[in-house]
Amino acid sequence: MKKILYSFLFLSSMGCYTMYGLVLQQEKSNIIPSKPHVNYTLKKTPEEIPKSIIFIIADGTGIGQYSLSYYANGAFAPARFHHIGLVATHPNHGQCGTTCKRVTDSAASGTALSSGIKSYNGAIGVDTDTLAVKTMLEWAEEKNMATGLVATSTVTHATPASFAAHVEYRKLEAEIARQFAGAEIETILGGGKKYWPEELINEFVNKNGQFISRIDADVDPSKRLLGLFSEDALPAAHEGRNPSTTEMAMLAINHLDENPNGFFVMIEESQVDWGGHANSAEYIRGEMASLNDLVNHLLDYQLLHPEVLVVLTADHECGGVVIHDGPDSDLDVRFTSDYHSANFVPVFATGPGAEVFDGFFDNTEIGKILINYIRANEINAR
Numbered sequence: 001m002k003k004i005l006y007s008f009l010f011l012s013s014m015g016c017y018t019m020y021g022l023v024l025q026q027e028k029s030n031i032i033p034s035k036p037h038v039n040y041t042l043k044k045t046p047e048e049i050p051k052s053i054i055f056i057i058a059d060g061t062g063i064g065q066y067s068l069s070y071y072a073n074g075a076f077a078p079a080r081f082h083h084i085g086l087v088a089t090h091p092n093h094g095q096c097g098t099t100c101k102r103v104t105d106s107a108a109s110g111t112a113l114s115s116g117i118k119s120y121n122g123a124i125g126v127d128t129d130t131l132a133v134k135t136m137l138e139w140a141e142e143k144n145m146a147t148g149l150v151a152t153s154t155v156t157h158a159t160p161a162s163f164a165a166h167v168e169y170r171k172l173e174a175e176i177a178r179q180f181a182g183a184e185i186e187t188i189l190g191g192g193k194k195y196w197p198e199e200l201i202n203e204f205v206n207k208n209g210q211f212i213s214r215i216d217a218d219v220d221p222s223k224r225l226l227g228l229f230s231e232d233a234l235p236a237a238h239e240g241r242n243p244s245t246t247e248m249a250m251l252a253i254n255h256l257d258e259n260p261n262g263f264f265v266m267i268e269e270s271q272v273d274w275g276g277h278a279n280s281a282e283y284i285r286g287e288m289a290s291l292n293d294l295v296n297h298l299l300d301y302q303l304l305h306p307e308v309l310v311v312l313t314a315d316h317e318c319g320g321v322v323i324h325d326g327p328d329s330d331l332d333v334r335f336t337s338d339y340h341s342a343n344f345v346p347v348f349a350t351g352p353g354a355e356v357f358d359g360f361f362d363n364t365e366i367g368k369i370l371i372n373y374i375r376a377n378e379i380n381a382r
């Protein structure tokens with residue numbers, strides 16, 4: 001009896017844990033006050049300026065998702081990058097008092113990454129006064145670089161939208177498509193044909209463009225390229241995405257890299273985030289395998305094109321993913337929510353200027369430095 005009592009007291013003192021290591025429902029509130037924070041800046045200055053930039057955004061991909069991929073997918077492509085840093089993703093600046101939020105959405109963080117400014121959740125390429133801010137893609141256009149956007153969601157979804165559209169609210173995808181069609185982007189590939197009525201596609205085609213709906217269609221290298229491969233988002237990777245993220249990315253790069261002034265392309269592995277929202281380890285595993293393949297192909301490309309900078313980061317984490325040991329050698333993947341978290345995300349980089357990404361800094365720093373590289377491009381080309 002005494003022994004049983006001691007066991008009971010021991011388990012009680014363990015709080016939310018049982019002797020099997022299973023986490024029970026937290027009964028105690030863990031709400032604690034926050035403090036204003038500073039937005040840390042980059043500490044290094046670049047030794048070289050890249051001629052071209054491949055910017056990969058893995059939506060909703062934090063340390064938990066990378067850990068899942070490392071243990072569930074085997075070979076870990078991000079290990080091939082030469083430089084790595086850690087990024088804070090909160091939407092507001094640090095001095096906002098009781099209005100401060102630490103958890104961002106893809107629109108605010110997409111705008112931080114594309115433009116180097118903090119804005120509000122839902123903001124697409126606009127500041128807190130809803131005024132348009134200039135994005136790195138628009139800077140690249142000004143420098144006569146070739147530009148591209150690739151996504152496995154609708155191409156008008158928050159992350160790609162933040163690079164080439166300016167609207168007050170992310171759900172305005174028909175308006176975002178209209179702004180895309182009127183922009184100078186050379187290559188747009190992804191899902192979401194339902195937001196492109198015939199007159200918009202014609203508008204794109206009429207400005208030295210072409211439209212494809214199959215990845216293996218004949219492409220005229222001298223014309224701008226719009227490829228929409230599904231009505232809505234593309235299928236998830238574990239359900240047989242076709243075309244694959246890698247196929248779209250390589251088509252975009254082959255279409256852009258003939259430009260003598262260099263190119264800028266943003267490639268989004270959009271659906272890691274949706275695996276987090278769905279609390280589905282299998283969904284995340286499939287998207288991370290797709291990301292692995294994408295990174296391998298892009299870093300192979302970079303080896304042959306050393307003037308290209310490749311950067312991989314995330315807009316935020318999603319699901320609060322944590323990896324535990326399951327039965328035998330299986331993984332027990334746990335989630336703390338079905339929404340984004342404020343956990344830091346990694347940034348990986350290889351190529352000219354990649355060394356600045358060593359360290360800890362705010363996500364706006366990535367936007368600012370890539371814009372600086374693009375603005376310096378002309379000077380570099382001389």
Ligand SMILES: [Zn+2]
Nearest residue numbers: 060273318340
């Ligand atoms: Zn999300």
